[in-house]
Amino acid sequence: MDERVLGSAEWLPMRFAGGLLIALLGGISLAIAGSRRTTPSTLFLTFQLAFVHLPSCALCAVHRGLPLWFTLMTACLLTLMGLSVRRIAAWLNIGYPVLLRVLVAIPLAGWVAYAAIIYTLAILQNKLSFASVFNLEILYDFRAEVFSNFDQRALTALGALGYFCFPLLMIFALRNKSWLSMMLLLVLVVLLYGLTGMKAYLAVPVFTVVTFYMSQKYQSASFLSHFLLLLMIFFACAALLGFYLNSPWPLALFFSRGAVTPGELHIIYGDYFADTARLPIWQILRKVMPGGGELNWAELITKEIFGGNVGQGEGANTGMIASSFAVYGLLGVAFHFLVMLVVLALLDRFALRDRHFWIAYAAIPSLFLLTNMELISNLIYYGLGFSLMLTVCMTSRERRGQSRLDGPIEFSGA
Numbered sequence: 022m023d024e025r026v027l028g029s030a031e032w033l034p035m036r037f038a039g040g041l042l043i044a045l046l047g048g049i050s051l052a053i054a055g056s057r058r059t060t061p062s063t064l065f066l067t068f069q070l071a072f073v074h075l076p077s078c079a080l081c082a083v084h085r086g087l088p089l090w091f092t093l094m095t096a097c098l099l100t101l102m103g104l105s106v107r108r109i110a111a112w113l114n115i116g117y118p119v120l121l122r123v124l125v126a127i128p129l130a131g132w133v134a135y136a137a138i139i140y141t142l143a144i145l146q147n148k149l150s151f152a153s154v155f156n157l158e159i160l161y162d163f164r165a166e167v168f169s170n171f172d173q174r175a176l177t178a179l180g181a182l183g184y185f186c187f188p189l190l191m192i193f194a195l196r197n198k199s200w201l202s203m204m205l206l207l208v209l210v211v212l213l214y215g216l217t218g219m220k221a222y223l224a225v226p227v228f229t230v231v232t233f234y235m236s237q238k239y240q241s242a243s244f245l246s247h248f249l250l251l252l253m254i255f256f257a258c259a260a261l262l263g264f265y266l267n268s269p270w271p272l273a274l275f276f277s278r279g280a281v282t283p284g285e286l287h288i289i290y291g292d293y294f295a296d297t298a299r300l301p302i303w304q305i306l307r308k309v310m311p312g313g314g315e316l317n318w319a320e321l322i323t324k325e326i327f328g329g330n331v332g333q334g335e336g337a338n339t340g341m342i343a344s345s346f347a348v349y350g351l352l353g354v355a356f357h358f359l360v361m362l363v364v365l366a367l368l369d370r371f372a373l374r375d376r377h378f379w380i381a382y383a384a385i386p387s388l389f390l391l392t393n394m395e396l397i398s399n400l401i402y403y404g405l406g407f408s409l410m411l412t413v414c415m416t417s418r419e420r421r422g423q424s425r426l427d428g429p430i431e432f433s434g435a
Contacts, residue, residue: 026326027285030083039089040082047074047096050103054241061368061381062106063241064232065361065388066099067248072392073340074099076284091291095342098358106362110369116417126414129407133186136178140213143171143179149215164218176217177402183213183222184390185404188229189383189411195230196379203230229385236382256280282338283392289326290343294318299350305397318347344395357396364400364409371412380415384408 048070051063074095081087143149148170153163168176187210194202206226214222232248239247256276263271298311308317316324319339323329341361345353372381387404400406 026289027080027084028086031085033083033085036085036089037082040078040092043081043089043092043096044075044078046093047078047099048245050100051241051245054103057107057241058373059236059239059241059244060107060110060372061384061388062103062110062365063244064236064382064385065365065391066103067245068389068392069095069099069340069342070245071249071252072280072283072389073287073342074284076280077288078284080285080288086292087288088292088295091288091295091346094291094354095287098342098354102358102362102365106365106369109362109366110373113366113370115367115370117413122414122416125410129410129414132178132181132407136181136186139171139175139178140182140216143216144212149212150218151215154215154218160218167217179213179217180402181404181407183210183217183219183225184386185383185407187213187222187226188386188404189380191226191230192233192379192382195233225386228389229382232385233379233382252280278338283340286322286339287343289322290318290339290347293322293326294347297347299353300348302349302353302356318344338393339395340393341391341396341399348395361391361396364405367409367412371416377415380411381408383411 078092081089259271259275345357368381372378
């Protein structure tokens with residue numbers, strides 16, 4: 022915990038009890054899910070619970086100044102979404118017109134082709150630097166060089182490969198038990214890391230494969246418990262590695278950045294922006310606060326709360342709910358909640374089909390990223406929109422017997 026910002030932790034029995042009850046409330050929709058299949062909405066709720074809600078409840082439980090009401094609001098949102106998304110998905114039996122599917126497929130295929138061309142040309146032009154990306158002392162200098170050598174469109178295209186295309190292909194390879202394809206994809210992922218220095222590109226395929234495998238092995242309530250158990254084992258291994266290396270960085274990197282920081286920023290945003298001016302909900306591309314100030318919301322938190330200097334790419338690790346609340350207030354939270362509810366219902370409906378159901382799980386990286394970023398950027402740049410477009414392209418009206426409503430599946434060859 023950042024005691025410099027939050028103050029020292031205290032034993033506060035009433036707040037501890039309140040935080041515990043609110044934490045449990047957030048997961049009640051998954052706890053009562055019983056034998057329901059694990060779908061993309063299950064993954065979204067699990068990620069929000071593990072990386073945002075539970076840490077923020079824990080912080081509120083030991084700091085008297087933090088707003089428990091914000092964690093209660095989060096719990097209610099997660100519970101409402103968990104209880105309603107399945108019903109909405111069950112009602113859906115959408116067969117999109119062929120013309121619409123073609124119109125969606127053309128820009129999606131064009132963007133993926135453009136990303137592949139940028140990736141291939143960068144490799145042929147020898148823009149790789151494994152000496153830099155595997156040396157933490159010069160990694161960030163290399164990243165600065167990368168940002169100057171690629172324009173924003175090219176970097177975004179490479180991100181589409183890292184957060185959408187490669188994870189999708191990894192799921193396909195796992196589904197068909199094509200281990201050779203998986204090895205080849207791992208090589209392509211390492212090459213992408215060599216081009217960009219983005220450590221997330223190394224972690225995303227592994228995280229996607231493990232999560233997809235667990236989603237097919239365990240049903241909803243069991244998935245949540247096994248995912249949390251796996252997370253605790255991972256943190257314990259990071260602590261043991263740090264003990265062996267006599268360094269705190271493995272646990273600090275994975276536990277602090279992975280679990281504590283999103284929860285901490287979630288509750289800080291809820292506290293700091295509770296009474297500030299808001300943007301109208303339709304100004305979705307505005308980057309600075311109302312009133313003519315030059316700082317955006319993340320830069321303001323960096324400067325006013327953490328006492329740092331702005332201009333270092335602030336904004337990472339702040340999730341969907343806190344970001345929407347800071348910018349648009351409760352109206353923004355409600356609007357983004359409804360958008361996310363529709364997106365998850367569409368993905369869930371597709372994931373309950375017999376044919377090509379695994380395509381919906383290409384959204385795993387982007388669903389996780391919503392614990393660290395706001396919704397609109399995720400939809401446009403980081404894979405959620407691509408996953409939704411692909412499901413639209415592949416969706417036809419179901420016939421009787423096509424829905425996968427019961428029990429987990431087994432992996433089988435194509």
